[in-house]
Amino acid sequence: MPRSPVPVLTIDGPSGSGKGTVCRLLARALGWHLLDSGALYRAIGYAASMAGIDLSDAGAVTRCAEATRIRFRDPGDGGETQVIVNGHDAGDEIRTETCGAAASAIAAIPGVRTALLDLQRGFRRAPGLVADGRDMGTVIFPDAATKVFLTASAAERARRRHKQLKAKGLDVTLAALLHEIEARDARDASRAVAPLRAAPDAVVIDTTGMSAQAAADKVLALVHGR
Numbered sequence: 001m002p003r004s005p006v007p008v009l010t011i012d013g014p015s016g017s018g019k020g021t022v023c024r025l026l027a028r029a030l031g032w033h034l035l036d037s038g039a040l041y042r043a044i045g046y047a048a049s050m051a052g053i054d055l056s057d058a059g060a061v062t063r064c065a066e067a068t069r070i071r072f073r074d075p076g077d078g079g080e081t082q083v084i085v086n087g088h089d090a091g092d093e094i095r096t097e098t099c100g101a102a103a104s105a106i107a108a109i110p111g112v113r114t115a116l117l118d119l120q121r122g123f124r125r126a127p128g129l130v131a132d133g134r135d136m137g138t139v140i141f142p143d144a145a146t147k148v149f150l151t152a153s154a155a156e157r158a159r160r161r162h163k164q165l166k167a168k169g170l171d172v173t174l175a176a177l178l179h180e181i182e183a184r185d186a187r188d189a190s191r192a193v194a195p196l197r198a199a200p201d202a203v204v205i206d207t208t209g210m211s212a213q214a215a216a217d218k219v220l221a222l223v224h225g226r
């Protein structure tokens with residue numbers, strides 16, 4: 001008898017839609033693995049910048065993506081997942097807005113997306129996977145049983161990012177963040193490969209004014225078929 005595939009729950013959406021927090025809550029509630037695919041693009045953006053590569057040089061960035069070793073490590077103390085890039089814990093560096101912008105630039109290069117394909121699909125392990133990204137439901141796991149697209153107004157998303165970054169001691173203004181978020185969204189939605197969009201079979205949830213727990217509860221109800 002053919003074995004049923006490992007279940008995948010895809011959560012796509014723009015930056016600041018609450019995906020990261022909601023996905024962590026979901027992975028914990030379901031006892032499933034978690035793929036933070038944005039961290040992979042950030043890691044490549046970081047590695048390319050560290051190597052002094054011109055981010056608009058598609059060939060050089062693709063070679064860098066193919067050569068970069070990325071691992072996630074749970075610190076085991078409830079702290080943030082460490083992102084080990086070529087043996088160095090780059091968890092803090094990759095969370096900056098500069099690195100987010102670098103990630104968004106290199107994510108438009110088809111060779112980079114191809115280089116990360118198998119790595120991402122390899123996260124699909126029993127008992128299940130919560131996949132956080134932009135193209136999880138459209139490209140990486142098109143056969144996922146449950147697909148969700150989280151959105152929120154740009155103003156609310158900028159406010160959330162502002163709170164997160166301030167908590168980390170990073171100094172950014174709300175106006176600059178709103179500008180950055182709008183620019184990143186426009187770039188992610190308009191690129192030729194794997195643009196940011198909801199899969200036709202995704203359920204769209206607007207999280208404006210909604211807590212992360214309330215959003216996670218809505219998604220859990222979908223997973224459990226209620």
Ligand code: C5P
Nearest residue numbers: 015037038039041103104107133134135
């Ligand atoms: O989700 P996060 O903000 O960490 O993602 C950083 C950037 O990586 C996004 O702006 C997007 O350009 C890119 N990305 C992507 N595909 C994914 C995840 C992230 O293109 N699956």
